[in-house]
Amino acid sequence: MVTKLQAHRVVIHIDFDYFFAQVEERERPAIKDKAVVVCVYSGRGEDSGAVSTANYIARKYGVKSGMPIVFAKKKLKNVEAVFLPVNHARYDMVSQEMMNMIRTYAYAFEQVGVDEAYLDVSKRVDGSYEKARHLATEIKKEIFAKEKITCSIGIGPNKLVAKIAAGRKKPNGLTVVRPEEVQQFVSDLPVRELMGVGRKTEKKLRELGIKTIGQLAACNIGRLVGVFGNTLGNYFHNASLGIDETPVEQRGRAKSISRIVTLKQNTRDPAVMLKEIKNLAEDVHSSILEQGLSFKSVSIVAVMDDLTTLSRSKTFQNPTESLEKVQRTAKELLELLLKRETDRSVRRVGIRMSDFFEEKGQKQLADFSGN
DNA sequence: GTATGCTTTCGGC
DNA sequence: TTACGGCCGAAAGCATAC
Numbered sequence: 001m002v003t004k005l006q007a008h009r010v011v012i013h014i015d016f017d018y019f020f021a022q023v024e025e026r027e028r029p030a031i032k033d034k035a036v037v038v039c040v041y042s043g044r045g046e047d048s049g050a051v052s053t054a055n056y057i058a059r060k061y062g063v064k065s066g067m068p069i070v071f072a073k074k075k076l077k078n079v080e081a082v083f084l085p086v087n088h089a090r091y092d093m094v095s096q097e098m099m100n101m102i103r104t105y106a107y108a109f110e111q112v113g114v115d116e117a118y119l120d121v122s123k124r125v126d127g128s129y130e131k132a133r134h135l136a137t138e139i140k141k142e143i144f145a146k147e148k149i150t151c152s153i154g155i156g157p158n159k160l161v162a163k164i165a166a167g168r169k170k171p172n173g174l175t176v177v178r179p180e181e182v183q184q185f186v187s188d189l190p191v192r193e194l195m196g197v198g199r200k201t202e203k204k205l206r207e208l209g210i211k212t213i214g215q216l217a218a219c220n221i222g223r224l225v226g227v228f229g230n231t232l233g234n235y236f237h238n239a240s241l242g243i244d245e246t247p248v249e250q251r252g253r254a255k256s257i258s259r260i261v262t263l264k265q266n267t268r269d270p271a272v273m274l275k276e277i278k279n280l281a282e283d284v285h286s287s288i289l290e291q292g293l294s295f296k297s298v299s300i301v302a303v304m305d306d307l308t309t310l311s312r313s314k315t316f317q318n319p320t321e322s323l324e325k326v327q328r329t330a331k332e333l334l335e336l337l338l339k340r341e342t343d344r345s346v347r348r349v350g351i352r353m354s355d356f357f358e359e360k361g362q363k364q365l366a367d368f369s370g371n
Numbered sequence: 372g373t374a375t376g377c378t379t380t381c382g383g384c
Numbered sequence: 385t386t387a388c389g390g391c392c393g394a395a396a397g398c399a400t401a402c
Contacts, residue, residue: 040389050389068387
């Protein structure tokens, strides 16, 4: 039998520090010493909406992502603070510049969202964690020199460990975890550090007496599968041991595109909702066509007054590009949803399209039409 | 039974 | 405790096909 000596991988995870707020700071030096809170305003009332990101000064006072804006204002009531609306177009531009710099360092590159990336640098550093540390320092230097943005970096033998490592020292941190240190490194950390463990899963695990990753590792795998199902149970078991074989690879195009808005006021009037949904549909539809795609599935979403989310969806027999078909389908789906929902009123509505197909002739058509 | 497809919900950032 | 965005991917749950 032929055996191949498999050297350990060396994976880098890069996380841009408090990204949206840092971009705002960079562009308005005057706010740098203040609490900066980047907000998603919902358009109902002065301060309705949620916090997207805050700088570390604001965090010191307990401001967190996802928190209602009014809550953040209370926390910062005796502090010099700046509240700004999100400017996604701006952050996307900065992100792209940064990602294009970073990707040149790696044999394999994977962007995650707007502010995170994985690099497989095994070849580049010849399996050496010392070289990887040096490389990471260089990357940080170049990013700061060219973009004036700091980031936190984690290095490990796989994506799981690299990501957790990046989160250990923030902002502007660098954490290296060598293969032989993995067990020791993860075992005392709270399970919350694992990707896929949020508030709900954390609670479920706590009810099983599991608080740390080490305790998770000690838990019988059958028990985990019993509680979380096959996929998640096995994932948790492997993750608790710092095992993750998933490759660093470029992500393809999005599998769904959606838009959602908060209504001016809660309503049960289908006409009001449909008007909004039709607008959103136009938006999503044009974005899909711009990418030369057709689609097969449409779903609508309603967030009720108690913040529970309901959805209805429909998949066509064949892919289509028709906006009219989307809007007609959305209307049917909305009626279907409201028929079953008699007491609560609706706070937010949205639309989501998925099941994309490449439209082969699209490019030429676009050229002829002058687009 | 297993594979596959569709709908709805969950959870992370 | 307050009051509450806008996305995304993927799992769960169920139905149908072979």
